Amino acid sequence: VTLGEEGRQRVEGAISGGLTDTVSGRLSGVYNESDGLIDNRIGSDLMAQDDYSVRGQMLFQPSDTLDVLVKGLYANEDSARGGYSHRVGFDGVFAKDPEATDFFGYNSGGDPFKGSYDFDGYKEVDLSALTVNVDWDLGNFTLISVTNYQDIEHKYGEDSDASPNDVYNYEADDDVDQISQEFRLSWDGDRSRSVVGFYYMDIDATYDTFQSGEIFFGPGFIYELSADQDTETFALFGQTEIDLTGTLTLTLGARLNRDEKDYTFSELGVKLYSNDFSDDDWAGTVQLDYRPNDDWLWYVGVNRGIKSGGFNMPLGPPVDFNTFPYDGETLYAYEGGFKSTLWDTTRFNASIFYYDYEDYQAYTFDGFVPLLFNANAETLGAEIELITNPIAGLEIMLGAGWIDGDVDDLPSSISASGKEDPVLAPELSFNGLVRYSWDAFGGSLAVQSDYSWKDDHKFNLAVTPVIEEESYGILNALVSYTSSSETWYVSVFVKNLTDEEYRSYAFDTTTFFGATEDVPGPERWFGANLRLNW
Numbered sequence: 001v002t003l004g005e006e007g008r009q010r011v012e013g014a015i016s017g018g019l020t021d022t023v024s025g026r027l028s029g030v031y032n033e034s035d036g037l038i039d040n041r042i043g044s045d046l047m048a049q050d051d052y053s054v055r056g057q058m059l060f061q062p063s064d065t066l067d068v069l070v071k072g073l074y075a076n077e078d079s080a081r082g083g084y085s086h087r088v089g090f091d092g093v094f095a096k097d098p099e100a101t102d103f104f105g106y107n108s109g110g111d112p113f114k115g116s117y118d119f120d121g122y123k124e125v126d127l128s129a130l131t132v133n134v135d136w137d138l139g140n141f142t143l144i145s146v147t148n149y150q151d152i153e154h155k156y157g158e159d160s161d162a163s164p165n166d167v168y169n170y171e172a173d174d175d176v177d178q179i180s181q182e183f184r185l186s187w188d189g190d191r192s193r194s195v196v197g198f199y200y201m202d203i204d205a206t207y208d209t210f211q212s213g214e215i216f217f218g219p220g221f222i223y224e225l226s227a228d229q230d231t232e233t234f235a236l237f238g239q240t241e242i243d244l245t246g247t248l249t250l251t252l253g254a255r256l257n258r259d260e261k262d263y264t265f266s267e268l269g270v271k272l273y274s275n276d277f278s279d280d281d282w283a284g285t286v287q288l289d290y291r292p293n294d295d296w297l298w299y300v301g302v303n304r305g306i307k308s309g310g311f312n313m314p315l316g317p318p319v320d321f322n323t324f325p326y327d328g329e330t331l332y333a334y335e336g337g338f339k340s341t342l343w344d345t346t347r348f349n350a351s352i353f354y355y356d357y358e359d360y361q362a363y364t365f366d367g368f369v370p371l372l373f374n375a376n377a378e379t380l381g382a383e384i385e386l387i388t389n390p391i392a393g394l395e396i397m398l399g400a401g402w403i404d405g406d407v408d409d410l411p412s413s414i415s416a417s418g419k420e421d422p423v424l425a426p427e428l429s430f431n432g433l434v435r436y437s438w439d440a441f442g443g444s445l446a447v448q449s450d451y452s453w454k455d456d457h458k459f460n461l462a463v464t465p466v467i468e469e470e471s472y473g474i475l476n477a478l479v480s481y482t483s484s485s486e487t488w489y490v491s492v493f494v495k496n497l498t499d500e501e502y503r504s505y506a507f508d509t510t511t512f513f514g515a516t517e518d519v520p521g522p523e524r525w526f527g528a529n530l531r532l533n534w
Contacts, residue, residue, distance in 0.1 A: 001529070001530045001531075002527055002528070002529050003527055003528050004034075004525055004526060004527025004528070005525040005526055005527065006034055006035050006036065006037060006525060007033065007034050007035030007036075008033070008034045008035075008525070008527060009031070009032070009033045009034070010030070010031070010032045010033075011030070011031045012028075012029070012030040012031075013028065013029060013030075014026060014027065014028035014029075015027055015028075016057075022060065022061050022062055023058065023059070023060055023061075024058075024059045024061075025056070025057060025058050025059070026055075026056070026057040027054070027055075027056050027057075028054070028055050029052065029053065029054040029055070030052065030053055031051075031052040032049050032050075032051050032052070033049055033050050033051075034048055034049045035048055036048035036080060036083075037083070037113060037520075037522055037523075038083045038085065038112075038113050038114070038115065038520075039113060039114045039115075040115065040116065040117045040120075041114065041115065041116045042116045042117065042118065042164055043117055043118070043119075043120050044080055044120045044121075045080065046080050046082065046083025046117065046121050047080070047081060047082075047083040048079055048080040048081070049077075049079045049081065050077065050078050050079045051075070051076065051077035051078070051079060051125070052075070052076055053073065053074065053075035053076070053127075054073070054074055054075075055071065055072065055073045055074075056071070056072045057069065057070070057071045057072075058070045064137075065136065065137040065138075066134075066135070066136050066137070067133075067134070067135040067136075068132070068133070068134050068135075069131075069132070069133040069134075069135075070130075070131075070132050070133075071129075071130070071131045071132075071133075072129070072130050072131075073127070073128070073129040073130075073131075074127070074128050074129075075125065075126075075127040076125065076126055076127075077123060077124060077125040078122075078123075078124055079122070079123045079124075080120065080121045080122055080123065081121075081123045082121035082122070082123060082156060082157070082158035082159075083117075083121055083158070083519075084158070084159075084160075084162040084507075084517040084518055084519060085108065085112035085113070085115060085162065085518045085519075085520050086102070086106070086108040086115050086162040086163060086515050086516075086517075086518075087108070087112075087466075087515060087516050087518055088100045088101060088102050088107060088514060088515050089466050089508075089510040089514070089515060089516055090510050090514055091464075091510060091511065092464025092465060092466055092508055092510055092511075093464070093465050093466065093510070094465065094466055094516075098110060101514070102161075102163065102513050102514035102515040103513060103514035104161075104163065104165040104167060104215065104513070104514070105165075106163040106164060106165060106515075108162075108163075112501065112518060112520040113520060113523060115162060115163075116163065116164035117159040117162065117163070117164065118159065118163070118164050118165065118166055119157070119158070119159035119166075119169045120157075120159075121157055121158045121159060122155070122156070122157045123154075123155070123156050123157075124153075124154070124155040124156075125152070125153070125154050125155075126152075126153040126154075127150065127151070127152050127153075128150070128151045129148065129149065129150045129151075130148070130149045131146065131147065131148045131149075132145075132146075132147045132148075133145070133146050134146075140187055141185055141186065141187045142185070142186045142187070143183070143184070143185055144182075144183070144184040144185075144186070145181075145182070145183050145184075146180075146181070146182040146184075147179075147180070147181050147182075148178075148179070148180045148181075149178070149179045150176070150177070150178045150179075151176075151177055151178075152174070152175070152176040152177075152178075153174070153175055153176075154172070154173075154174040154175075154176075155171070155172065155173050155174075156171065156172045157169065157170065157171040157172075158170050158171075160368055160509075160517065161213070161509075161512075161513045161515070162513075162515065162517055163513070163515070165215065166213055166214040166215060167213045167214075167215045167216055167513060168211065168212075168213040168215070168216045168512070168513075169211065169212045169213050170209065170210075170211055170315075170368070171209065171210040171211070171212075172207070172208065172209050172210075173207075173208040173209075173210070174205065174206070174207050174208070175205065175206045176203065176204070176205040176206075177203070177204045177205075178201065178202070178203045178204075179201070179202050180199070180200065180201040180202075181199070181200045181201075182197060182198070182199045182200075183197055183198050184196070184197040185197065191242060191243040192240055192241060192242045192243065193240065193241045194238070194239070194240040194241075195238065195239055195240075196236075196237070196238040197236070197237050197238070198234075198235070198236055198237075199233070199234070199235040199236075199237065200232075200233065200234055200235075201231070201232070201233040202230075202231070202232050202233075203229075203230070203231040203232075204230050205228070205229050205230075205231075206226065206227070206228050207226070207227045207228075207229070207313060208224065208225070208226045209224070209225045209226075209313075209315060210222050210223070210224055211223040211224075211225075211315065223268070224267075224268055224269070225265070225266070225267055225268075225313070225314075225315065226265070226266045226269075227263065227264065227265050227266075227311070227313045228262075228263070228264045229261060229262065229263045229264075229310075229311065230261070230262045231259065231260070231261050232259070232260045232261075233257070233258070233259050233260075233308075234257070234258045235255055235256065235257045235258070236255070236256045237253070237254065237255040237256070238253065238254060239251065239252065239253035239254075239285070240252055240253075247290060247291050247292055248288065248289070248290050248291075249288070249289040249290075249291075250286075250287075250288055251285065251286070251287040251288075251289070251301070252285070252286055253284060253285040254282060254283070254284045254285075255282060255283040255284070256280075256282050257279075257280070257281055257282065257283065257306060257308075258278065258279070258280050259278065259279045259308040259309075259328075260276070260277075260278045260279075261276060261277055261278075261279075261308075261309075261310060261311070262276040263275050263276065263310075263311040263324075265311075265313065265318075265324070267317065272318065273318065273321055273324055275311065275324065275325060277309065277325065279308050279309055279328050281306045281308075281328060281330070282304070282306070283303070283304050283305055283306050284303070284304045285301060285302070285303045285304075286301060286302055286303075287299060287300070287301030287302075288300055288301065294341075295340060295341040295342075296338065296339075296340050296341075297338060297339045297340070298336075298337075298338045299335075299336065299337060299338070299339075300335070300336035301334075301335055301336070302332065302333065302334050302335075303331075303332075303333040303335075304330065304331070304332055304333075305330070305331040305333060306328060306329065306330055306331070307328060307329040307331075307361060308328050309325065309326055309327045309328040309329075310325070310326060310372070311324050311325055311326075312324050312325075312326065312370075312371060312372055314369060314371075315368070315369045316369065323371065323373070326361060326372050326373055326374055327359045327374050328359060329357060329358070329359050329360055329361045329374075330357070330358040330359060331355060331356070331357050331358075332355070332356040332357075332358075333353065333354075333355050333356075334353065334354045334355075334356075335351060335352070335353040335354075336351065336352060336353075337349070337350050337351030337352060338350060338351075345388055345389045345390060346386070346387070346388040346389075346390075347385075347386070347387045347388070348384075348385070348386050348387075349384070349385040350382070350383070350384045350385070351382065351383050352381070352382045353379075353380075353381050353382070354378070354379070354380050354381075355377075355378060355379040355380075355381075355405075356378050357376060357377040357378065358376060359374040359375075359376070360374065360375050360376055360377035360407065361373075361374065362374070362375040362377070362407050362410070362461060363423075363461070364414055364460055364461045364462050365460050365462070365507055365508070368507055368509055368512070368517065373411075375407050375408060375409045375410055376407075376408045376409050377405065377406060377407045377408060377422065378405065378406055378408075379403060379404070379405035379406075379422065379425075380403075380404045380405070381401065381402055381403040381404065381405075382401070382402050383399070383400070383401045383402075384399065384400050384401075385397075385398070385399045386398045386399075393436055393437045393438050394434075394435070394436045395433075395434070395435045395436075396432075396433070396434050396435075397431075397432065397433040397434075398430075398431075398432045399430070399431045399432070400428070400429065400430045400431075401428070401429045401430075402427065402428055403422075403425050403426070403427055403429075404427065405421060405422045405425055406419050406420070406421065406422075407419065407420050407421070407422055407461060410461065413462075414461055414462045415461065415462070415463070420461050420463060421457075421458065423457075423458060423459060423460060423461060424457055424458075424459065425457060426454040426455035426456060426457040426471070427455045427456070428455040429452075429453065429454050429455060430451075430452070430453040430473075431450070431451065431452045431453070432450065432451050432452075433448065433449070433450040433451075434448065434449050434450075435447070435448040435449075436448075440481075441481065442483070442484055443481055443482050443483040443484045443488075444481070444482045444484075445479075445480070445481050446478075446479070446480045446481075446482070447477075447478070447479050448477070448478040448479075448480070449475065449476065449477045449478070450475075450476050451473060451474070451475050451476075452473065452474050453471065453472070453473035453474075454471060454472060454473075455471045456468065456469065456470055456471050457469055459503075459505050459506045459507070460507075460508065462508075464508045464510075466506065466508050466510060466516050467506050467507070467508050467516075469502065469503055469506070472500050472502040473498075473500065474495075474496055474500055474502075474521075475496070475497040475498050475500075476493065476494065476495050476496070476497060477493065477494050477497050478491055478492070478493040478494075479491060479492055479493075480492075480529075486533060487532065487533055487534060488531070488532060489529070489530070489531040489532075489533075490528070490529065490530050490531075491528065491529045492526070492527070492528045493526070493527055493528070493529070494524065494525070494526050494527075495522065495524065495525050495526075495527070496521070496522060496523060496524045496525070497524060498524070499523055499524035500521075501520070501521075501523070502520075502521045503518050503519060503520055503521060504519050504520070504521045505518075505519040506518045506519065
């Protein structure tokens with residue numbers, strides 16, 4: 001059980017065990033709720049949660065060589081997760097006058113967690129899934145089959161202008177059916193471990209959007225757009241690990257992939273665009289692992305990754321049908337590094353990588369209209385991680401990352417220079433955790449603090465000042481008690497201890513509304529956890 005401010009409630013539980021000598025089961029569930037992080041002065045609060053899910057699992061073991069695991073999942077949500085804070089700005093720049101209003105005479109008052117919204121946002125999800133895993137030991141080989149079916153119904157609505165005026169409201173209604181089948185055959189040689197397999201997936205999906213607003217569309221008018229897309233994926237894959245020596249291992253892998261997509265786009269029930277394509281490509285990996293002793297692992301490798309092409313779904317009348325399709329993406333990833341145990345109490349890991357993209361699937365937002373297109377990109381980066389227990393009860397974890405990336409060959413409508421930094425990619429990042437525990441009250445007490453920091457970054461390739469976010473750090477703290485038998489666990493915590501104000505995302509809609517759509521990060525909040533095991 002987790003309880004916190006703003007009506008946060010989360011209850012999670014599970015029970016499992018043997019039913020017969022050859023059958024066991026597990027039933028688990030979770031319920032999650034909150035009142036809403038954004039206070040709506042004239043309607044329902046926003047960024048609220050109300051969802052639950054249950055999962056049942058049955059494991060059948062009719063013999064020592066056969067396991068059959070059947071998993072069923074149902075999830076339901078009826079929330080108001082959508083919600084933006086309102087900040088006045090014009091032509092991509094925030095207004096300097098705190099009393100300035102948007103194009104329709106509104107000013108929220110400057111508090112990102114309070115506003116007036118005439119349209120009640122909502123999010124409704126109904127998801128059912130069934131998975132069957134079969135693991136069959138054939139002696140020298142093991143055959144694994146994974147069958148999965150999912151049915152997803154998703155509805156979402158938001159007040160996109162984030163104001164009390166009936167300017168622009170967005171709603172989406174998606175219906176997705178998916179089935180997939182995978183077969184894997186694995187075996188071990190004297191100095192090798194190998195697997196080959198086949199994968200198939202079929203997705204039938206319908207995506208509908210409904211746009212309204214008296215100012216943009218007129219009283220009572222709903223602008224409806226629809227896209228139907230059928231996707232089939234076929235893949236053959238294999239991988240082998242070969243011990244070249246007692247300390248050197250070579251990994252080789254490959255995947256042959258074929259995607260077929262049929263797409264249709266309609267406006268107000270009239271078909272405007274239809275297209276289909278098939279995409280054949282391959283992915284592969286080559287990696288060397290060197291283990292001179294039990295304390296060190298050195299590795300170097302290159303991977304060729306792929307991402308299939310697809311079709312855009314605009315939110316307005318298409319100006320150019322050539323902007324609908326986009327090509328598949330290819331990534332050549334080069335990485336090297338090491339994992340080490342320096343002492344019995346300390347581990348240190350480091351890596352450096354270079355990513356070279358061809359037909360990089362870049363995206364940008366023209367206000368609130370998403371557009372995915374092909375460009376080129378490259379990224380150079382490095383990561384380090386330190387985990388140490390210098391004294392009994394004390395654990396310290398530190399991590400840092402550095403990224404230097406560029407997205408190239410951008411159209412002039414997005415970037416005058418044709419080159420921009422990647423979206424949501426701060427040059428520097430840092431995370432750390434310190435935890436100290438000691439025996440007390442017949443059990444164990446612990447205090448913990450963790451911190452994460454991100455450098456300056458941006459939310460869109462088309463850069464304007466309103467979608468640039470300054471660096472910020474988030475500090476959390478926790479005090480906990482665990483009983484000696486680990487039957488009871490209780491903790492109190494605070495998230496965002498310093499009450500840092502930041503945005504997790506933002507859209508530049510200043511040319512449409514005279515204001516931005518900002519997604520504020522949660523402000524400081526307190527809570528408690530209680531867990532019981534028996």
